[in-house]
Amino acid sequence: MTERLYYADSFLHEFEARVLAVAGEAGRVAVTLDRSAFYPASGGQVFDTGWLEIMPAASGTPHLRVNEVVEDEKTGEVLHIVDGDTAVFQTGTQVRGVIDAERRRNHMQQHSGQHVLSAAFEKLYGFATVSFHMGDDSCTIDLAADSVSASQLQVAEKLANEAVAEDRSVEVRFATPDEARAMGVRKIPPAEREKLRLIDVADFDLNACGGTHVRSTGQIGAILLRKTEKVKQGVRVEFVCGLRAVSIARRDFETLTEAAALFSTHIWEVPQQIRKWQNEIKAAQKAQHRLLEEVAELQAERMLLSAEQRGPRKLVVQYLADRDLGFIKMLAQKLTKNDGMVALLACGGGQPSLVFAQTAGSACDMGALMKQTVQTLGTRGGGNRDMAQGGAPDGERAERAVRNAASAIG
Secondary structure: OOEEHHHOOOOOOEEEEEEEEEEEEOOEEEEEEOEEOOOOOEOOEOOOOEEEEEOOOOOOOOEEEEEEEEEOOOOOOEEEEEOOOHHHOOOOOEEEEEEOHHHHHHHHHHHHHHHHHHHHHHHHHOOOEEEEEEOOOOEEEEEOOOOOOHHHHHHHHHHHHHHHHOOOEEEEEEEOHHHHHHHOOOOOOOOOOOOEEEEEEOOOEEEEOOOOOOOEHHHHOOEEEEEEEEEOOEEEEEEEEHHHHHHHHHHHHHHHHHHHHHHOOOHHHHHHHHHHHHHHHHHHHHHHHHHHHHHHHHHHHHHHHOOEEEOOEEEEEEEEOOOOHHHHHHHHHHHOOOOOEEEEEEEOOOOOEEEEEEOOOOOOOHHHHHHHHHHHHOOOEEEOOOEEEEEOOOHHHHHHHHHHHHOOOO
8 A cells, every 4th residue: 555655744745656557548647656755635635736746757758747636545655647658567566656735735734723623613602614625716614613703713724823823732642442532632533543643733723633733833924813704514614824825815805905995995994984975876877766756657557548448357468678678667557547448568678578468357368468478479477367578589579479468369
């Protein structure tokens, strides 16, 4: 089985090894080595990337990208997924592995930061971490809690960052499950193992983990909590650490600065300006709605004067090219307040649409008429006996559709 060099030294970025097996097809080859410093995706932490180089190194020596590292679920071997041909690697071939050091450091900062943050929540509130996920932009922990308040987030973030500022040592230890329980390990993995790898944050946290970690908490950098959301197993807390936190904070600052410039204000006044802007928009929308109500009322009065008499009812058939669905629905409601009215309306503005309506309780069936009409148009629609709406492919066919529907009104 592959000897996992990162277990002992997470800062090992280069190593030499021997090829044990090669499998796959051209362009995606899985290489198994007798020893490796590459971390495979596991325990919430994503995999390392880097390169494999055939030894001895010389001009023209194959230098292949390691795009992914996974663990074989059946054998436990570490598989290095590389670009290339199986012919490049042979059993027994000596290779040199090179880890992408920047990516590794990023992952160590996030994972070690997670240990510190999880310990902070447990120390302060007894909230156990039930899962951890590391993404490309941010990380999350799921806490076994019904809710987490804003003040609890702030206190936990402060305690975690105090542990970082104290630059506590982070050491790797090994123990049997029974020994680990006696030592007070925060979380024992369910899988039975002869020895557990423990990550010991001095006088702050002791937890079983197979991931890559920093040597001291100062190397984590800042721990920045982002947001929370309710999930099935508790509360999900999003966070970032180290240089990733710096990058995120810089992006946030630039976004706020740009927003502040648009409002001609300071960044700390942006929320206030947005609330003011939202209130102004709501007021303008209400004023616009009142105006549309007045326009619809006046237009309905004019249409009633020229409505066609069809037996015991009056019929209005109208296509309004520049209006939208919202307006013709409002217009239909105004018209059908009157006794014995049927309104067949269409619009062309935005999305061409149809509205069929009648005075409540009248004998026609607007829903059935609409269903028949949209089937002919190849669109969708529906409603009830008194009012229905549907779509039209374009304004011309919308206008033609209401004219045709009028023939069904006796």
